[in-house]
Every structure is written in C-alpha cells, then in structure tokens.
Amino acid sequence: MTLRIFGDGKSGNCLKVKWTAERLHLPYEWIEVDILKGESRTDAFLAMNPAGQVPAVVLDDGRFLAQSNAIMLHLAEGSVLIPADPYLKARMYEWLFWEQYSHEPYVAVARFQVAYMGKPVASLDGKLVERGHAALARLETGLSDTGFLVGDRLTLADIALVAYTRVAHEGGFDLSRYPAVKAWVGRIETALGLA
Numbered sequence: 001m002t003l004r005i006f007g008d009g010k011s012g013n014c015l016k017v018k019w020t021a022e023r024l025h026l027p028y029e030w031i032e033v034d035i036l037k038g039e040s041r042t043d044a045f046l047a048m049n050p051a052g053q054v055p056a057v058v059l060d061d062g063r064f065l066a067q068s069n070a071i072m073l074h075l076a077e078g079s080v081l082i083p084a085d086p087y088l089k090a091r092m093y094e095w096l097f098w099e100q101y102s103h104e105p106y107v108a109v110a111r112f113q114v115a116y117m118g119k120p121v122a123s124l125d126g127k128l129v130e131r132g133h134a135a136l137a138r139l140e141t142g143l144s145d146t147g148f149l150v151g152d153r154l155t156l157a158d159i160a161l162v163a164y165t166r167v168a169h170e171g172g173f174d175l176s177r178y179p180a181v182k183a184w185v186g187r188i189e190t191a192l193g194l195a
Contacts, residue, residue, distance in 0.1 A: 003028040003075075004058040006045070008035050010116070012108060012163030013068040014055040019159055019192050020072045024079055036116070069096045072156050081156050092150045095142075095157035103139075106132035108164040110171030121172030129172070136168065136178050143180040147187060154191050162188040 003021065005028050007014030021028045033039045033054050040052045049056040049066040056066045065071050073096075076082050083089045110132050113119045139161065142149055149157040166185045168175060175182045189195040 003060055004031060005029070005055060006031045006033050006040075006048070006057065007055040008033055011035075011054060012167065013104070016159050016163040017055045017057065017068055017071045017075070019163075019194075020075050020081065020156065023081065023154075023159070023192060024075060026075060069100060069156075069160060072096075072160065076156055081154065081159070083151055083155060085151075088151050088155075092155050092157045095149050096160055098138075099157075099160045102131075103135040103161065104164055106135055107168050107171060107173065110173070111164065111167055112171075114172055115167075115170040124172065132168070132171065132173055133177075136165070136173060136175070136181060139165065139181045139184075140178040143184045147184070154188065158184075158188050159192070162192075166194075 003026055005014070005017055005021065007017065007030065009015070009030075009032055018028075018030065033045070035054060039045065040049075040054050045056075046052055048058070048064045051066060053066060055068055055071060056064060057071050058064055059074075065074060073082070083092055106128055110121075110124055110128055113124060113128075114121055146152075148154060149161065162185055165175075165181060166189060175185065186195065
C-alpha cells in the first residue's frame, strides 16, 4: 500500500506534508479534498479523521494519522530533516509548535479571509493583522543571522513555516518589510523545487 495524503491543494498545512514526502522521496498518492464543498465532513472522511480536517494520511500499513506537523514528524523520523542533536531537535519542535499557535492562526487565517472569502484587507480584524505582523517580525528576528531556522540546513521547521509565509501577501502582508524572511522564502522554495 502506498502512502495516501488527503489534502486541499490550496492549504499550506496540506502542502507541507506533500513537500516533506517529496523531499524524502516517499511514494504517495494525493487525494484532493475540497473543504469548501464539505468533502472533509463526509462519513467516510470522518471515519478516517473524526476532526474533519485536512491533511490526513493513510500510512502504508493502513493506519490513519492527522495534524500536519504530526504527519511530517512521522514521515521524517530518522531523516536529515530532523536534527540528530537533541538541542537542535528541541529548537525545531519549538518552531513547529510556535507555527501552529502563533503564525498559522493569523497569517493563514488572514489569507483565507482575503483570498477565499473575498474580504478586503482593510476589513480584516485589527488584532489578526497585528498578530500576523508580529509573527512575521519574529521570523525576521530568527532569520537575521542564519539561512535556516535551525542549524545550518533545511529542517521540518523551514518546511512548516514556509507553507503560509510564502503566500502571506495573499492575506495583505507585504514581505518586503521583512527582507530576511523574503530571502529565506526564496531559499526554501528553491530547496523544495517550488521556485
């Protein structure tokens, strides 16, 4: 059985799982799930992932797994995408947890509201925009003197955080305000073959 990835091709959370599989040369089947049409709320999908969210995967042995960062960690176990050094590994986890708590809820939500719900940027909640800029500023600081978020090479932290950062402009965030972030996005896109 081949790895099966259920995802929405517009979702950064789904794409980062796809990019991890591709970076590791893992064979997979992509099953497109249109969340706007309720395809993640069908009985069949909910049997696989009761949370009704994408991404979700069916592993080679038939077991299910959900939550993008958990899937990435499972797929990359023992690979160069996870640092061997315990401290660097913990720093990678730090970025992964921060991404889901302090970056994705603001940058990705603003993008969704503007690009998919048709809201004007000017109508976005001020706190949403403020926190999105705070997240991008935190990334800028983290990348001010290094090419990658952890150590000296690509890790899951970079893959996770580039997913929504590279399309932040679709939510009204101008990356030219964050030159280190903009340069990093270019590096990671090139490394992942997206550029």
